[in-house]
Amino acid sequence: MDETIPQNGAIDIPVNSSIKIYYDRLINPSSNIRQITLKEDGSNTDVGINSSVNHNELLITPYNELKNSTKYWVTIPYNAVKGNPDCTPAAKKTFSFTTIEAVISYDMDSNGTLDINDLLWIAEKIGPANNSDAEKADVDSNGTVNILDLMTAAQHIGN
Ligand SMILES: [Ca+2]
Ligand SMILES: [Ca+2]
Numbered sequence: 244m245d246e247t248i249p250q251n252g253a254i255d256i257p258v259n260s261s262i263k264i265y266y267d268r269l270i271n272p273s274s275n276i277r278q279i280t281l282k283e284d285g286s287n288t289d290v291g292i293n294s295s296v297n298h299n300e301l302l303i304t305p306y307n308e309l310k311n312s313t314k315y316w317v318t319i320p321y322n323a324v325k326g327n328p329d330c331t332p333a334a335k336k337t338f339s340f341t342t343i344e345a346v347i348s349y350d351m352d353s354n355g356t357l358d359i360n361d362l363l364w365i366a367e368k369i370g371p372a373n374n375s376d377a378e379k380a381d382v383d384s385n386g387t388v389n390i391l392d393l394m395t396a397a398q399h400i401g402n
Pocket of ligand 2: 254381382384
């Protein structure tokens with residue numbers, strides 16, 4: 244049985260993830276490797292990806308971060324890879340996964356997690372919310388970046 248990462252149906256997948264398929268034997272790229280697709284659920288538009296092979300692993304790397312809270316379908320057509328050295332084409336494989344929800348409002352540096360660095364980012368903007376960065380740091384939108392904004396954000400660490 245070939246394994247995929249993420250597993251079929253997995254949820255809460257980070258938006259900067261690569262996709263890996265582990266075959267039960269060594270593989271080489273084959274004629275359909277460029278036809279591997281990654282699509283959002285309900286969309287016919289291909290997400291830009293690079294596909295490569297290493298030993299028994301097919302690695303699919305999206306060019307850009309994926310969207311949050313979005314279901315994606317991976318389709319690996321018949322003969323995208325073949326056995327090495329037996330040259331048997333690998334069967335078609337389709338699976339889906341869903342990305343993690345965004346940490347809304349508090350993820351100041353947009354790296355997908357809320358941690359001390361985001362609090363430091365807010366702390367640097369303490370004062371009037373008079374530019375776009377300070378407005379972002381003003382999480383309760385009362386016009387001033389202060390300790391209350393820090394405390395509100397701090398409560399969400401680890402969520
Ligand atoms: Ca962050
Ligand atoms: Ca505030």
